[in-house]
Amino acid sequence: MLIQPPTIGLPDALWLWWTMFGLRLLACSALVTAGAVALVIDRQSPWRPLSAIVFFVCLPLACASGAVESVLRLQTVSALAWTLGLYLGGTAGLAVARPVGVSGVVDIYAMMFAAGDAVVALALGTGPLGGLQRPLGLPAQEAAWAMAATSAVGAIFDLILILRGGASRCQRDSRGVWRTGGALAICALCTISGTVVAA
Numbered sequence: 001m002l003i004q005p006p007t008i009g010l011p012d013a014l015w016l017w018w019t020m021f022g023l024r025l026l027a028c029s030a031l032v033t034a035g036a037v038a039l040v041i042d043r044q045s046p047w048r049p050l051s052a053i054v055f056f057v058c059l060p061l062a063c064a065s066g067a068v069e070s071v072l073r074l075q076t077v078s079a080l081a082w083t084l085g086l087y088l089g090g091t092a093g094l095a096v097a098r099p100v101g102v103s104g105v106v107d108i109y110a111m112m113f114a115a116g117d118a119v120v121a122l123a124l125g126t127g128p129l130g131g132l133q134r135p136l137g138l139p140a141q142e143a144a145w146a147m148a149a150t151s152a153v154g155a156i157f158d159l160i161l162i163l164r165g166g167a168s169r170c171q172r173d174s175r176g177v178w179r180t181g182g183a184l185a186i187c188a189l190c191t192i193s194g195t196v197v198a199a
Contacts, residue, residue, distance in 0.1 A: 056093030
């Protein structure tokens with residue numbers, strides 16, 4: 001099997017695609033390694049916090065590089081999926097790192113980001129979409145609507161967090177778990193469906 005770069009119509013930008021492709025592979029490899037280390041080592045080990053930091057840094061990094069790749073391929077729905085993964089991964093890391101009962105300006109920006117993502121996804125879901133990569137094997141419109149709903153739910157939860165002035169430990173933990181799971185699912189599914197290979 002041979003990895004082939006996409007035809008992006010911009011020869012001078014091909015180096016950027018290779019850079020993002022390599023960065024995503026590196027981030028995904030570090031992500032899997034850090035997650036495995038965090039699961040097997042003792043909770044009191046000094047390596048556990050380091051593995052958590054690597055995990056929550058590489059997760060949004062992988063999604064960000066995937067989004068740039070998709071933009072270069074002109075795959076709108078896929079780029080939106082990676083962007084949603086970036087949001088979920090970033091806010092999951094923030095939930096884990098932030099103390100109980102504290103919120104800040106980053107949460108406001110996260111809410112605005114999610115709301116904007118929902119609006120764009122809704123616009124794509126109601127407009128004409130053709131020849132685009134379809135995450136999860138769904139028709140493009142249904143995939144866009146699903147991402148719009150997920151982004152809207154995230155924005156609402158962000159707003160609730162801001163109004164409460166933070167989250168309890170249980171709320172913070174559940175927030176971190178579902179957002180981490182969502183980001184990992186998007187990262188895995190988009191990586192599998194977006195691989196460009198030739199015999």
